[in-house]
Amino acid sequence: MRIRATVAAVSGALALSALAVPAAHAAGPSSYRADVAKVFQAAHAPSAAKAGISARVAGDEMPYDLDVTFSNLKVAKAVKVGTTSHVSTTITYTMKFGADVDVRAKDFFTGPFLYRGSYDMPQNELFGDLPATCSVTSATTANCKGKIDIYPADEELWNADAGTWRAGALAIAYNGQDPESRDFDITKVGFAEKGGLGTTLVQRNSKLTTSAKPKPVKKGKTVTVTGKLSRANWESGKYSGYSGQAVKLQFRKKGTTTYKTLKTVKTNSTGALKTTTKATVDGYYRFIFVGNTTTPAVNAAGDLVRVKK
Missing domain, CATH: 2.60.40.10 (Immunoglobulins)
Structure with a gap:
C-alpha cells in the first residue's frame, strides 16, 4: 500500500x-x-x-x-x-x-x-x-x-x-x-x-468519440455528428464526461490526408457533443480536443460518411 x-x-x-x-x-x-x-x-x-x-x-x-x-x-x-x-x-x-x-x-x-x-x-x-x-x-x-x-x-x-x-x-x-x-x-x-x-x-488521460449519421446521406442534406469527451476520474476510478470544453469538428475528404476544421462546439454537462453540417462529398468526420494543463489533447477516430446523389 x-x-x-x-x-x-x-x-x-x-x-x-x-x-x-x-x-x-x-x-x-x-x-x-x-x-x-x-x-x-x-x-x-x-x-x-x-x-x-x-x-x-x-x-x-x-x-x-x-x-x-x-x-x-x-x-x-x-x-x-x-x-x-x-x-x-x-x-x-x-x-x-x-x-x-x-x-x-x-x-x-x-x-x-x-x-x-x-x-x-x-x-x-x-x-x-x-x-x-x-x-x-x-x-x-x-x-x-x-x-x-x-x-x-x-x-x-x-x-x-x-x-x-x-x-x-x-x-x-x-x-x-x-x-x-x-x-x-x-x-x-x-x-x-x-x-x-x-x-x-x-x-488526467482523455478519451474522445465521434459518430456521424445518416450513412449514406444525400448530397446537400444534413449530417448529424455526435460524440463524447471524457477524462480519467482518479477518485472514482472511472472515466467521466468533461463539460464546457471547446471541441473542433473536422472533415477529411476521402482519398486525402488532411483534416480541415468546420466549426467549434462545446461539450454539455455530461461531456456530450452534437452538431450538424451539410454533406458535400464522401469523407471522414472527427472531433478533436486541443487539451489544457490538466487534460491532454486527443483526436477521435474519423467516421466515414458516403454521399449519394
Missing part, C-alpha cells in the same frame, strides 16, 4: 516516505519506505515544527548534510495517467559529490521525485518504486536515471492534483546504519535533496 500525503496530517518529510530503496537494504517495499521516512522526517523536522506539525523525532537529532548536489534534471513535458494502469516516466539528472561521499556503497541511494505545491509543504508527492541507477563519469560526478511510478488505482492522486508538478532529486548515505535497529544513529546518516529542478504536467 503506497503512502498518501495530506497537508493537514503530515509534513513534507513524512509525505516523502513513499520512496523505495534497494532490496539489498531491507526486506520489502514497506520497509524501504519506512527506512527513508525516518531520514526525511528528521531532516524536515524544523520545517514541520514551524508549520505546527509534530515531527515525532527524538530530540533534535538530524542527519548531517551530505556533500551532494543535483543539476541538469530532465523530465517529460507531460505524463498521462488513466484510472487503473501503472504509469511510469523517466527522469535523468547529474549528481555531483564530494570526495568523502562513497556513491558506490551498497547503502547509498539516490532518486528523483515529483511534488505539487510548495517544497516545504507539498500537497502531494510521487516517487519511483526503485532508486535511480547512476553511471560515475568522474571522481566527483555521476549521471543518474530514475523513474517515477504512478498507481492511480491505489489512490495516489486526487482529481485536483492534475496540472503542474515540480521535480527534484535526493540522496541518502546510511553509512552502515540500519534504520530497523534499536541502535540506529540518524546523526551518522548523510542526506541531500533539491527541489525545483524542473516541471512536468501530470494529466
Whole structure:
C-alpha cells in the first residue's frame, strides 16, 4: 500500500516516505519506505515544527548534510495517467559529490521525485518504486536515471492534483546504519535533496468519440455528428464526461490526408457533443480536443460518411 500525503496530517518529510530503496537494504517495499521516512522526517523536522506539525523525532537529532548536489534534471513535458494502469516516466539528472561521499556503497541511494505545491509543504508527492541507477563519469560526478511510478488505482492522486508538478532529486548515505535497529544513529546518516529542478504536467488521460449519421446521406442534406469527451476520474476510478470544453469538428475528404476544421462546439454537462453540417462529398468526420494543463489533447477516430446523389 503506497503512502498518501495530506497537508493537514503530515509534513513534507513524512509525505516523502513513499520512496523505495534497494532490496539489498531491507526486506520489502514497506520497509524501504519506512527506512527513508525516518531520514526525511528528521531532516524536515524544523520545517514541520514551524508549520505546527509534530515531527515525532527524538530530540533534535538530524542527519548531517551530505556533500551532494543535483543539476541538469530532465523530465517529460507531460505524463498521462488513466484510472487503473501503472504509469511510469523517466527522469535523468547529474549528481555531483564530494570526495568523502562513497556513491558506490551498497547503502547509498539516490532518486528523483515529483511534488505539487510548495517544497516545504507539498500537497502531494510521487516517487519511483526503485532508486535511480547512476553511471560515475568522474571522481566527483555521476549521471543518474530514475523513474517515477504512478498507481492511480491505489489512490495516489486526487482529481485536483492534475496540472503542474515540480521535480527534484535526493540522496541518502546510511553509512552502515540500519534504520530497523534499536541502535540506529540518524546523526551518522548523510542526506541531500533539491527541489525545483524542473516541471512536468501530470494529466488526467482523455478519451474522445465521434459518430456521424445518416450513412449514406444525400448530397446537400444534413449530417448529424455526435460524440463524447471524457477524462480519467482518479477518485472514482472511472472515466467521466468533461463539460464546457471547446471541441473542433473536422472533415477529411476521402482519398486525402488532411483534416480541415468546420466549426467549434462545446461539450454539455455530461461531456456530450452534437452538431450538424451539410454533406458535400464522401469523407471522414472527427472531433478533436486541443487539451489544457490538466487534460491532454486527443483526436477521435474519423467516421466515414458516403454521399449519394
